[in-house]
Amino acid sequence: MLHRFALADLSPTPWKNGGGSTREIVCRPEGAGMDSFEWRVSIATIAQSGPFSVFAGVDRVILLLDGDGVQLQSAGGIHHRLDQALQPFAFSGDEALDCTLLGGPSLDFNVMTRRRTLRAEVTVLRAPTPIAPTPSGLLLAVRGHWQLHADGAAQDCAAGQGLWWDGEAQGWLARPQGDEPALLWVHLANVGADFHEKQA
Numbered sequence: 741m742l743h744r745f746a747l748a749d750l751s752p753t754p755w756k757n758g759g760g761s762t763r764e765i766v767c768r769p770e771g772a773g774m775d776s777f778e779w780r781v782s783i784a785t786i787a788q789s790g791p792f793s794v795f796a797g798v799d800r801v802i803l804l805l806d807g808d809g810v811q812l813q814s815a816g817g818i819h820h821r822l823d824q825a826l827q828p829f830a831f832s833g834d835e836a837l838d839c840t841l842l843g844g845p846s847l848d849f850n851v852m853t854r855r856r857t858l859r860a861e862v863t864v865l866r867a868p869t870p871i872a873p874t875p876s877g878l879l880l881a882v883r884g885h886w887q888l889h890a891d892g893a894a895q896d897c898a899a900g901q902g903l904w905w906d907g908e909a910q911g912w913l914a915r916p917q918g919d920e921p922a923l924l925w926v927h928l929a930n931v932g933a934d935f936h937e938k939q940a
Contacts, residue, residue, distance in 0.1 A: 795833030808843025873911035878904040884921030
């Protein structure tokens with residue numbers, strides 16, 4: 741089933757430690773909690789430095805949308821400066837990460853997948869791109885205006901708007917409108933699938 745969303749319509753949930761808030765875009769399967777989801781996509785506002793939650797058995801991708809960014813580090817060897825917008829960074833949710841703000845609050849895009857069943861790759865599209873059908877996925881316009889064509893119809897998405905689908909294969913032809921466009925594509929695949937064949 742296809743779902744439209746707008747970031748402006750999503751209510752923030754404050755973190756228990758007071759360090760920020762999360763706006764959940766999708767969490768599947770329906771009704772799943774933080775210990776049982778298969779995939780989850782959200783927007784986080786990091787307002788102060790502090791630890792990230794540990795998610796055992798989960799793989800994560802984070803991408804800076806706005807702000808000065810953060811420094812991520814762990815005892816396991818992660819040392820990553822997330823200060824360039826629209827540059828995905830993948831890491832294991834098993835890692836106990838410390839997060840240090842590099843300036844003011846940081847706005848981040850987050851994808852989490854259950855490692856035993858799914859893999860996720862986040863790609864930033866800036867030009868017309870065919871997207872092969874997949875059973876699940878998400879598209880979010882972050883800059884410019886995008887037309888998403890499928891089955892002879894088009895979905896229009898301005899910056900901050902997007903689509904997600906789950907349970908029925910859906911493909912697209914993504915076409916940008918305007919200057920400096922950027923569209924986030926969350927490509928989900930079952931474990932063992934080949935990401936190199938994700939485009940039509």
